[in-house]
Amino acid sequence: MNKVAINDFFATLKAANPMPVTELEYTSVFELLTAVLLSAQATDVSVNKATRKLFVVANTPQKIFDLGLLGLESYIKTIGLYHSKAKHLLETCKMLIEQHGSVVPRLRQELEALPGVGRKTANVVLNSAFGEATMAVDTHIFRVSNRTGLAVGKTPLAVELKLLKRIPKAYLIDAHHWMILHGRYVCMARQPRCWECGVANFCDYKAKTLQD
Numbered sequence: 318m319n320k321v322a323i324n325d326f327f328a329t330l331k332a333a334n335p336m337p338v339t340e341l342e343y344t345s346v347f348e349l350l351t352a353v354l355l356s357a358q359a360t361d362v363s364v365n366k367a368t369r370k371l372f373v374v375a376n377t378p379q380k381i382f383d384l385g386l387l388g389l390e391s392y393i394k395t396i397g398l399y400h401s402k403a404k405h406l407l408e409t410c411k412m413l414i415e416q417h418g419s420v421v422p423r424l425r426q427e428l429e430a431l432p433g434v435g436r437k438t439a440n441v442v443l444n445s446a447f448g449e450a451t452m453a454v455d456t457h458i459f460r461v462s463n464r465t466g467l468a469v470g471k472t473p474l475a476v477e478l479k480l481l482k483r484i485p486k487a488y489l490i491d492a493h494h495w496m497i498l499h500g501r502y503v504c505m506a507r508q509p510r511c512w513e514c515g516v517a518n519f520c521d522y523k524a525k526t527l528q529d
């Protein structure tokens with residue numbers, strides 16, 4: 318995809334959704350961090366269902382830590398990999414309490430040092446909570462980038478670095494949301510809905526699908 322097409326691609330997504338937001342529900346940076354940590358290999362819908370009940374009783378590092386493993390698991394057991402996520406979240410809460418005054422740090426290095434928090438989670442928090450132009454490459458963004466020709470790469474990191482270079486600055490801050498939503502609802506994994514795709518004219522994918 319050339320520069321002009323990339324610009325048109327994002328201009329079109331922006332026109333359709335000028336202020337995109339994550340579908341995860343949160344009211345604080347800590348709630349966002351918790352929701353993203355729980356969302357690995359799980360749907361946002363399943364995470365929201367669990368956190369709606371969890372955050373009413375515990376939405377600070379200390380309150381979640383005080384729940385203990387079994388207490389925390391009782392709120393999140395409907396989410397995939399809940400046992401290891403509960404352990405990671407408790408360890409993260411402990412670190413936040415002991416090393417960060419119960420405040421989520423805004424440095425990538427400090428975020429990635431938290432148990433269960435990898436580069437992707439750090440990127441989401443830096444972007445959605447702190448307004449930094451980071452690009453969290455999840456399965457949707459990885460697929461859309463490679464399929465459309467926006468950023469071809471073999472690993473999420475390779476795609477992330479290319480996207481950061483290729484997406485015009487004006488669109489970078491929201492690009493991650495537009496691409497996730499586009500991948501989730503239009504450019505889907507099994508059968509992309511090319512026949513109703515607003516950015517089809519700018520996309521390099523040759524085998525465009527037709528409605529049957």
Ligand code: SF4
Nearest residue numbers: 504509511514517520
């Ligand atoms: S035209 Fe098809 S492959 Fe290209 S972005 Fe749209 S849905 Fe995806």
